[in-house]
Amino acid sequence: MAVVSTENVPVKTEPDVVTVRRRVREVSSQLGLSLVDQTKIITAASELARNTIIYGGGGSMQVQTLNGPRVGLRLTFEDNGPGIPDVDLALRDGFTTGSGLGLGLGGSKRLVNEFEIFSKPGAGTRITITRWK
Amino acid sequence: MSEMQLNQKGAKLVDILSGQEERILAEWMKEMTGSTRRGDLIKESELRAECTQFLKLLKQTTEAAGTDFQSPSFGPMREMLGDVSRGRAQKGFKPSETATFVFSLKRPLFDQIQTQYKGDTDAMAAEMWSLTELLDAMGLYTMEVFQKSREDMIRRQQEELLELSTPVVKLWDGILALPIIGTLDSARTQVVMESLLQAIVQTNSRMAIIDITGVPTVDTVVAQHLLKTVTAARLMGADCIISGVRPQIAQTIVHLGINLLDVTTKATLAAAFSVALQRLGISFVRDAAKS
Amino acid sequence: MEKIPILKMGDFLLVTIQVDMHDRLALALQDDLTRTISQTEAHGVLIDISTLEIVDSFIGRMLSNIAAMSRVLDAETVVVGMQPAVAITLVELGLSLPGVRTALNVDAGMELLRASVKATKEMYGSRLH
Numbered sequence: 001m002a003v004v005s006t007e008n009v010p011v012k013t014e015p016d017v018v019t020v021r022r023r024v025r026e027v028s029s030q031l032g033l034s035l036v037d038q039t040k041i042i043t044a045a046s047e048l049a050r051n052t053i054i055y056g057g058g059g060s061m062q063v064q065t066l067n068g069p070r071v072g073l074r075l076t077f078e079d080n081g082p083g084i085p086d087v088d089l090a091l092r093d094g095f096t097t098g099s100g101l102g103l104g105l106g107g108s109k110r111l112v113n114e115f116e117i118f119s120k121p122g123a124g125t126r127i128t129i130t131r132w133k
Numbered sequence: 134m135s136e137m138q139l140n141q142k143g144a145k146l147v148d149i150l151s152g153q154e155e156r157i158l159a160e161w162m163k164e165m166t167g168s169t170r171r172g173d174l175i176k177e178s179e180l181r182a183e184c185t186q187f188l189k190l191l192k193q194t195t196e197a198a199g200t201d202f203q204s205p206s207f208g209p210m211r212e213m214l215g216d217v218s219r220g221r222a223q224k225g226f227k228p229s230e231t232a233t234f235v236f237s238l239k240r241p242l243f244d245q246i247q248t249q250y251k252g253d254t255d256a257m258a259a260e261m262w263s264l265t266e267l268l269d270a271m272g273l274y275t276m277e278v279f280q281k282s283r284e285d286m287i288r289r290q291q292e293e294l295l296e297l298s299t300p301v302v303k304l305w306d307g308i309l310a311l312p313i314i315g316t317l318d319s320a321r322t323q324v325v326m327e328s329l330l331q332a333i334v335q336t337n338s339r340m341a342i343i344d345i346t347g348v349p350t351v352d353t354v355v356a357q358h359l360l361k362t363v364t365a366a367r368l369m370g371a372d373c374i375i376s377g378v379r380p381q382i383a384q385t386i387v388h389l390g391i392n393l394l395d396v397t398t399k400a401t402l403a404a405a406f407s408v409a410l411q412r413l414g415i416s417f418v419r420d421a422a423k424s
Numbered sequence: 425m426e427k428i429p430i431l432k433m434g435d436f437l438l439v440t441i442q443v444d445m446h447d448r449l450a451l452a453l454q455d456d457l458t459r460t461i462s463q464t465e466a467h468g469v470l471i472d473i474s475t476l477e478i479v480d481s482f483i484g485r486m487l488s489n490i491a492a493m494s495r496v497l498d499a500e501t502v503v504v505g506m507q508p509a510v511a512i513t514l515v516e517l518g519l520s521l522p523g524v525r526t527a528l529n530v531d532a533g534m535e536l537l538r539a540s541v542k543a544t545k546e547m548y549g550s551r552l553h
Contacts, residue, residue: 327508365515367526368514369511369528
């Protein structure tokens with residue numbers, strides 16, 4: 001797999017969620033994703049960015065454009081927060097430790113083609129999502 | 134012929150071709166008779182131009198780079214063979230007819246080798262072998278390109294078919310219908326869903342009827358896709374009715390435990406249309422004078 | 425701080441969301457709207473989201489909350505103009521906004537509000553007089 005470009009976007013405070021959405025919109029439209037696919041990955045990014053801030057205490061988003069064999073967009077959200085003790089449970093719809101609807105993780109997973117999560121209590125969380133063209 | 138020239142691979146092919154192009158071309162054209170030549174699909178002048186260009190390129194390339202088809206110097210040749218192959222795939226040539234473009238050159242070239250190497254059987258065998266290898270590699274390459282362009286064509290047609298198979302029709306001002314015919318899979322449902330929702334916005338339609346009379350089976354996945362479409366339409370401000378639910382499908386839906394309670398379902402498209410008209414406050418009166 | 429304007433049109437309030445909805449702005453709108461409903465005694469709220477490029481779970485929750493809160497304050501809420509791509513994504517995300525009424529555009533939304541206000545008046549009107 002060929003990574004064409006990589007950049008990092010800070011995800012620290014609440015207004016950064018809007019910056020994340022804007023950047024993902026720009027990159028996904030440059031890649032030529034369909035409008036529905038663009039909307040899906042922006043929405044997933046919005047959910048994950050908010051999680052990074054609220055539950056992870058802030059972190060960053062890495063944006064990678066992929067080319068060969070397929071064109072796609074890969075986003076990696078990383079934080080050094082408390083981590084998720086039970087990932088399977090956290091992925092279930094309706095599960096939340098905050099005040100949200102608990103659709104963030106499970107919902108984001110349904111909006112993308114690939115979803116990877118690495119998390120350990122005390123060691124932060126890393127979530128990688130990919131949407132192919 | 135000097136010792137050095139003999140050791141240079143490909144140099145010999147140049148000698149064979151030099152000054153003999155016209156003759157080889159004529160024999161090659163003769164070889165491609167009947168079904169291979171396909172006079173119905175390609176004009177003789179066009180074929181002759183292709184062959185002439187091929188021989189010219191062959192001479193130039195082998196003179197410079199020998200007979201290794203994989204070497205970068207064969208780039209222009211590969212490009213030309215690719216064009217020939219793709220062109221034939223589009224025109225409707227059979228795979229064997231396409232490959233014969235290269236293979237039918239064997240005899241004219243072999244004849245030429247035999248004439249030039251009279252008496253020197255070792256050199257003749259060596260030359261024939263390297264030529265066979267080169268022409269076989271070219272033949273295989275044309276087949277690869279041929280198959281790939283056919284696959285591309287099939288994929289394009291599938292995509293076109295997908296779009297054609299989901300026509301959204303306007304039944305009345307504010308009422309759309311989407312008759313689905315054939316099996317619903319994930320990819321198709323996505324296309325169906327998107328085109329219906331787009332049409333709802335474009336035509337400003339409050340009611341949409343999804344008719345599944347032509348759908349052979351409904352499984353859990355299909356039912357979920359239908360439900361998602363109905364929900365998405367509702368979020369946009371339009372109501373969906375599912376019509377054409379056949380008895381077996383009704384049974385399957387209940388057995389699978391799929392909840393269609395929030396969705397209006399009707400047995401026929403006519404019944405659904407009547408409900409849609411009602412919801413928009415439209416009613417018809419039979420003209421007594423005409424009935 | 426930027427603010428989403430709330431327009432009063434007769435009995436109804438009209439909100440057009442045209443900016444990037446960040447979370448604090450969404451919460452402020454929720455506050456502003458409930459206050460304005462009670463001040464103006466409006467009977468309907470129309471929220472136009474036709475230029476909104478995404479609705480995530482936070483914005484979705486805000487819309488549900490506004491609908492529920494305004495109902496308590498005797499006002500009907502209609503969300504209009506959700507784009508197809510946004511609707512598809514929202515459904516995939518797992519949100520269907522139950523309790524939120526929707527319409528294709530502002531005209532259709534206004535019609536819906538008028539009909540619902542009329543129905544309410546007919547229901548209670550006879551009892552009051």
